[in-house]
Amino acid sequence: MADSRGMVSEALTISSHRQGQPIPKILLMGLRRCGKSSICQVMFHNMQPLDTLYIESTSRPAATVFSSFIDFEVVELPGQTNVTDGWNDDIEKLFIESGALIYVIDSQDEYINSLANLHSIIIHAVQINPQINIEVFIHKVDDLSEDFRLDAQRDITQRVTDELLDDGLLNVPLSFHLTSIFDHSVYEAFSRVVQKKLPQLATLENLLNVVCQHSGIEKAFLFDIKSKIFVATDSSPMDVPTYEICTDFIDITVDMNSLYKIDSQDQNAGAKNTGDDYEPYSSGQEGGKKESKPIGSTTRLSNGLIVHLQQMVKGLALVCLMRKESMPKIALVEYNIEFFRNALEQLQQLA
Numbered sequence: 001m002a003d004s005r006g007m008v009s010e011a012l013t014i015s016s017h018r019q020g021q022p023i024p025k026i027l028l029m030g031l032r033r034c035g036k037s038s039i040c041q042v043m044f045h046n047m048q049p050l051d052t053l054y055i056e057s058t059s060r061p062a063a064t065v066f067s068s069f070i071d072f073e074v075v076e077l078p079g080q081t082n083v084t085d086g087w088n089d090d091i092e093k094l095f096i097e098s099g100a101l102i103y104v105i106d107s108q109d110e111y112i113n114s115l116a117n118l119h120s121i122i123i124h125a126v127q128i129n130p131q132i133n134i135e136v137f138i139h140k141v142d143d144l145s146e147d148f149r150l151d152a153q154r155d156i157t158q159r160v161t162d163e164l165l166d167d168g169l170l171n172v173p174l175s176f177h178l179t180s181i182f183d184h185s186v187y188e189a190f191s192r193v194v195q196k197k198l199p200q201l202a203t204l205e206n207l208l209n210v211v212c213q214h215s216g217i218e219k220a221f222l223f224d225i226k227s228k229i230f231v232a233t234d235s236s237p238m239d240v241p242t243y244e245i246c247t248d249f250i251d252i253t254v255d256m257n258s259l260y261k262i263d264s265q266d267q268n269a270g271a272k273n274t275g276d277d278y279e280p281y282s283s284g285q286e287g288g289k290k291e292s293k294p295i296g297s298t299t300r301l302s303n304g305l306i307v308h309l310q311q312m313v314k315g316l317a318l319v320c321l322m323r324k325e326s327m328p329k330i331a332l333v334e335y336n337i338e339f340f341r342n343a344l345e346q347l348q349q350l351a
């Protein structure tokens, strides 16, 4: 088995590059069995949460390219990797290339060792790259009651920040998220991590605000269809049920879309184009992309709300919720969304 330095070197070797530059990384770290591989498999490889019970322990670094508005590479380091074990150029390079470090803590286990490990990693990481966002996932909270979750979050936050204060580190960009692969929390947390690294976030949010205001839309999300990470949303308040409705609607639309998938021969014959539009995530390699074939769908929920999904650029979809009164204006909604799509295309070209 490779030692820690070997692991770090290997993580750099498997990294992807675009136009000669390394793709910005999101590091995924944590002690063994804390749930790192499960998060990656569920989010980026469509694994069912219960199937993660059979995942074998990771012994080598693994990389997944997350291709969204801008590209990221999620690099998982095996639990036994000790990046604080001596200093070398590879460790420095790894932290410099990383925009965020997600540290996963198993909340169902004794977390004292995790906190000590996290502390030494933060000290190293911020020394090398003060801009790196440290994102702590307090994970596997599905088995904890609401009170216990909040207690765990309070306790972990307090201990981590106190220790950093003792070391004179006051301004570490540090966030804490309660997560589980058995609900939407891990998607929301990952979305927040990605959003912090999007230079275009403010522009995207403003654009979404304008679309909502002029189209009678109550809430709009710009989702990455494959991972269900939302890269932006408008400024109206967000609640979990709304988010869940939108992500479930993506699943339904994609499933329906696959049911009525038309093969390339039919397309050549001029058949209506409703096929699958995105390729699976590549594992650290740039894969050949299929041509984009937009998907879209609208439905009315039992509570009267309308959900509308329209695919935008690069595997992104706009999912919005409207009141039924907006339904007669659906042509206007689509017209405004078309403007939004054009703006996205322009932003993407600038990126």
Ligand SMILES: Nc1nc2c(ncn2[C@@H]2O[C@H](COP(=O)(O)OP(=O)(O)OP(=O)(O)O)[C@@H](O)[C@H]2O)c(=O)[nH]1
Binding pocket: 030, 031, 032, 033, 034, 035, 036, 037, 038, 039, 049, 051, 052, 053, 054, 055, 056, 057, 058, 059, 078, 079, 080, 139, 140, 141, 142, 143, 179, 180, 181, 182
């Ligand atoms: N209850 C619960 N169990 C989870 C969750 N996420 C992962 N697990 C379980 O935790 C165990 C370990 O998950 P892994 O993903 O293999 O952990 P890892 O951090 O990749 O482990 P190493 O590869 O050894 O470093 C598996 O049995 C998962 O089913 C979660 O959100 N809730």
